[in-house]
Amino acid sequence: MEPLIKIENVRFAYPNEDEPEQVTEVLKGISLEFRRGELIAVLGHNGSGKSTLAKLLNAVLLPTEGSVLVDGMSTQKEELLFDIRQRVGMVFQNPDNQIVATIVEEDVAFALENMGVPQPEMRERVDEALKAVHMYEYRHHAPHQLSGGQKQRVAIAGIIAMRPDCIVLDEPTAMLDPHGRSEVLRTIKRLNREYGITVILITHEMDEAAQCRRVVVMDHGSVKMDDTPQNVFAQVAEMKQIGLDVPQVTELVDLLRQKGYDLDPHIISEEDCVAAIYDLFEKRRANGADS
Amino acid sequence: MPILEAKDLTYTYSIGSPFEKTAVDHISLQIEQGEFVGIIGHTGSGKSTLMQMLNGLLKPTSGKILLDGNDIWAKKADRRQVRFQVGLVFQYPEYQLFEETVYRDIAFGPKNMGLSESEIDQRVRETAAAVGLREELLEKAPYALSGGQKRRVAIAGVMAMEPRVLILDEPTAGLDPKGREKILDQLARYHKRTGCTILLVSHSMEDVARYASKLLVLNRAKIMCYDTPSKVFAQSDALAQTGLALPQITRVFAALREKGICFSEEVYTVKFGAALLEDALKGGAFKC
């Protein structure tokens, strides 16, 4: 099947402020494919180019070289701009700075109003979107009465209402407390599972990436890894060198492996880690009983 | 004598209105000179309100705050002097930078203290170095810096007042792992070098567990526990019930304990956990 988003040899550079003839290269030739229904994390530290990549996906930025195709449509074609933006919705880091209206439901309707959706249908889609992020009871609230996590869910609803194929979330949890973070993560995972929406989560938090099914690791404007979270985090030394964390359990397993214990390096969940360590003790007990 | 002491401290917002809310509820607390205290709690647990009371920005509804045994709200007390001695770095402090150069922004606090030019110069350069800002950055405009650098400029601006107690409200919020590590490491080094008292507010138990000598856990406007990290993590079940996220490694060892593999000490860092496991696997004691 044709991928939903196809990124081909994309470079992105902008001229330096001080010396215009020199350019800063943010993306250095990237090729990626995102298929429908995927739950992908793009993991990288600040300045790795991950936010630039996100903005290329719905034509907020255009590649200096190469092409980005959304459902076969090139982001370079200006007449397709609104088609592309309706298909690939974008949620940003600061929940305060993306809510336009003074009432929750009106903000969710904002994109539909822009698209000229007739009122009865709009009503239906707004309610549906608010229910999808579990914010329906708050539809008459003012944004400033909500917590960070709730505001971010309203922002997600505003995108869902467009019925996009894909949501790109650019560090949606960076400004939230742990409670808000898990709220937002649960929401996007559910949207992916129940509605089949493709989710591209841009993040620097490894625990968020660990919950996705595919992790793209970016560093210095290139893709360093593109694999399952298990395979990505198993490379503890490489990840640390890039400046990214791995789950504590993976680190623990790595330390024990260095001491010669036979453990699976692909452990990224607590349960697997506990079970594996318990096995080690069981084996020791069995050996101890033998001798 | 503790350097900072809270006696039966209470703070209530919007008294008499329908929005009345007690953010800090009869809290008593002693902070010893030179301590590195990690402060954990949910949003709305009263952390920020407590911190703003400790440096005299908010006046308690009732109760007292003693700095070196002196009531900071006594009639003759000078709250501005209190703020110089108890420095407070707010959340996302980079949003308060306003001067044309990094140098002048860091100098704002010391200038308000009325220090001499040479003293200010020395302090600016020292603190800039302490937070890892290179000399050539000092003459740049703050807006030209990266997010992590701006954050460190803002922290340096408070450090330059050389407060005896330094309070930081989530200094690593929103930064990537590298940026977080850098700030926490520099803070630990600063603490060691100056011997000042540090209060670090954080959502991340992983972070505070690594650096703090004492942990203060706040829950619903009250103190839940205030003790050394190992004693606090010994109550991991109670902590988990309040919904605070324990370090993953602590949860793993709690699960192992349920399966009958116990250790006498609480585990909250990976290195320590690995060492304990290795020891036990080699034949050390582990069973309860």
Place this chain on the structure above:
Amino acid sequence: MLKDITLGQYFPMESVVHRMDARFKIIITLLYLVMLFLGQRIYALLAGLLFTVVVTLCSKIPMKMILKSIKPIVPILLVTGILNLLLLDGGDVLWQWKFLKITEEGLHTSAFMVARICLLIAGTSLLTYTTSPITLTDAIEQLLSPLKKLKLPVHELAMMMTIALRFIPTLIEETDKIMAAQKARGADLESGNLLQRAQALVPILIPLFVSAFRRAEELALAMECRCYHGGEGRTRLRILHSGLRDYVALSFILLLLSAVILLNLFC
């Protein structure tokens, strides 16, 4: 703290007046103002008083609130009252001291002006008490929409209003935070002469402006990502509905207005 200031004057309640179409409310308020200005004698005031009392009762807004709305303009009332009292000449002289004197006409006009301003404020306050700022903005946009043909940026102005309303609470909170943060660095906002105090505001205003611009930039991007392209072809979630009550209210004010005009002409 700044946060405690209530925003706008909206007084949320369930009442006939609250449920009225905001467009009608605006038109009725305008007619009410016309009535007050046209009426030169006491019956205009009586009509105004009648209208204000009836609407207040229907709106379930406590009378206390209406009186409160007059409080901020007491100085204006005093100045108007005293100037009219002392400067107008005509009729019997009631009281005199050196060059100051109070005449019958002065007393009359002064009382009339004060009463008129009070009614003016009370009536318009009713509009803002019973209509949320955002509904008001919507209504103004729709009422002004014929002006779009004259190339007036009606939609853009309404959008700006909406965004301003949306961000006022955010910016107030932010101001509080920046003030606290600068105070923590020893900024002295309370003492010193006027110039020193103005200078002390710089560390607060600059971060506030920087932040407002950053927010504006991010908001613009978020709006673009949600297909915003101006007012063209836009539909609205909320449609303003007019009903029987709106026409009844309109008839009421028209009746009062015509009565005042007739009395003006023939009495």
